[in-house]
Amino acid sequence: xxxxxxxxxxxxxxxxxxxxxxxxxxxxxxxxxxxxxxxxxxxxxxxxxxxxxxxxxxxxxxxxxxxxxxxxxxxxxxxxxxxxxxxxxxxxxxxxxxxxxxxxxxxxxxxxxxxxxxxxxxxxxxxxxxxxxxxxxxxxxxxxxxxxxxxxxxxxxxxxxxxxxxxxxxxxxxxxxxxxxxxxxxxxxxxxxxxxxxxxxxxxxxxxxxxxxxxxxxxxxxxxxxxxxxxxxxxxxxxxxxxxxxxxxxxxxxxxxxxxxxxxxxxxxxxxxxxxxxxxxxxxxxxxxxxxxxxxxxxxxxxxxxxxxxxxxxxxxxxxxxxxxxxxxxxxxxxxxxxxxxxxxxxxxxxxxxxxxxxxxxxxxxxxxxxxxxxxxxxxx
Numbered sequence: 334x335x336x337x338x339x340x341x342x343x344x345x346x347x348x349x350x351x352x353x354x355x356x357x358x359x360x361x362x363x364x365x366x367x368x369x370x371x372x373x374x375x376x377x378x379x380x381x382x383x384x385x386x387x388x389x390x391x392x393x394x395x396x397x398x399x400x401x402x403x404x405x406x407x408x409x410x411x412x413x414x415x416x417x418x419x420x421x422x423x424x425x426x427x428x429x430x431x432x433x434x435x436x437x438x439x440x441x442x443x444x445x446x447x448x449x450x451x452x453x454x455x456x457x458x459x460x461x462x463x464x465x466x467x468x469x470x471x472x473x474x475x476x477x478x479x480x481x482x483x484x485x486x487x488x489x490x491x492x493x494x495x496x497x498x499x500x501x502x503x504x505x506x507x508x509x510x511x512x513x514x515x516x517x518x519x520x521x522x523x524x525x526x527x528x529x530x531x532x533x534x535x536x537x538x539x540x541x542x543x544x545x546x547x548x549x550x551x552x553x554x555x556x557x558x559x560x561x562x563x564x565x566x567x568x569x570x571x572x573x574x575x576x577x578x579x580x581x582x583x584x585x586x587x588x589x590x591x592x593x594x595x596x597x598x599x600x601x602x603x604x605x606x607x608x609x610x611x612x613x614x615x616x617x618x619x620x621x622x623x624x625x626x627x628x629x630x631x632x633x634x635x636x637x638x639x640x641x642x643x644x645x646x647x648x649x650x651x652x653x654x655x656x657x658x659x660x661x662x663x664x665x666x667x668x669x670x671x672x673x674x675x676x677x678x679x680x681x682x683x684x685x686x687x688x689x690x691x692x693x694x695x696x697x698x699x700x701x702x703x704x705x706x707x708x709x710x711x712x713x714x
Contacts, residue, residue, distance in 0.1 A: 406706025443480025482528035495525025622662035
């Protein structure tokens with residue numbers, strides 16, 4: 334079968350792949366200074382290792398449309414001007430992965446050590462909230478313990494972060510954003526790559542990469558249901574044919590999960606039923622995002638010799654693909670829906686230190702330097 338041959342080839346090429354050379358950072362990247370943080374406990378829930386990071390010496394209010402990326406290969410988040418490149422960074426903790434942005438301009442960052450809080454207006458670190466779940470020694474890389482997917486409730490009062498526990502099931506931790514404390518934990522699937530929240534805030538969805546599922550958690554009772562999403566079947570944690578990222582479709586609340594540029598799994602969380610629609614990119618896929626008009630953007634991550642791409646799928650299902658250079662991981666879209674920003678961080682080896690900027694009307698692309706192995710990304714509005 335073509336699918337099996339393609340995936341055997343991708344695995345072989347991945348083993349033989351080598352890390353791409355990092356792009357040289359352009360522009361005036363300004364180093365952030367840091368000051369000592371508070372002791373453990375307290376209303377902020379900050380641990381003794383937490384740091385409050387001062388704004389850069391030349392700090393100015395962060396411009397509308399600035400990009401914020403998680404430097405998975407380091408310990409910072411980087412602010413990126415989409416025209417010029419990096420303009421500053423803030424220390425947050427080891428191997429930051431996902432980002433959530435609040436209406437108040439605060440960014441919440443899932444790191445290996447806890448959830449960091451950043452004031453994006455002043456580019457200031459506000460400390461870190463330790464996880465309640467033990468995840469072992471702080472490490473880096475694809476399988477490191479700690480936070481992965483992260484999302485805010487629509488009213489901003491609660492934060493949900495998927496915590497990876499190496500060798501075991503993941504945990505969804507619930508954070509009270511006012512007190513910055515973990516208030517509850519819920520067992521979910523293995524390696525919760527992504528966390529999403531229903532538009533009405535009543536349910537939270539944790540995508541379990543290694544368990545082929547989405548765990549639906551009620552926001553009021555924290556009752557959880559396991560919903561299997563495995564259009565190729567459940568093939569074990571070593572398979573490539575697993576869920577990665579999801580988006581919630583506003584029109585009906587269904588979750589859209591792309592697989593391999595071949596299948597779009599459409600999950601109805603009310604019933605657990607999964608329908609499958611064809612996709613055309615034929616490539617290992619990771620990050621996903623929705624444009625304001627309902628257009629679905631899906632990152633063809635690239636493995637081995639496969640060429641990366643960005644799938645642009647209309648609400649009606651028509652698709653086109655934009656070729657990309659080098660591996661990519663996640664994607665965000667501008668407020669006007671005209672531009673996509675695709676990170677080169679990549680959870681596996683082969684990453685590069687930049688972002689591809691895609692004009693969604695013309696399909697033209699350009700590359701920007703952006704921190705160290707940039708993974709999660711949000712656009713500051």
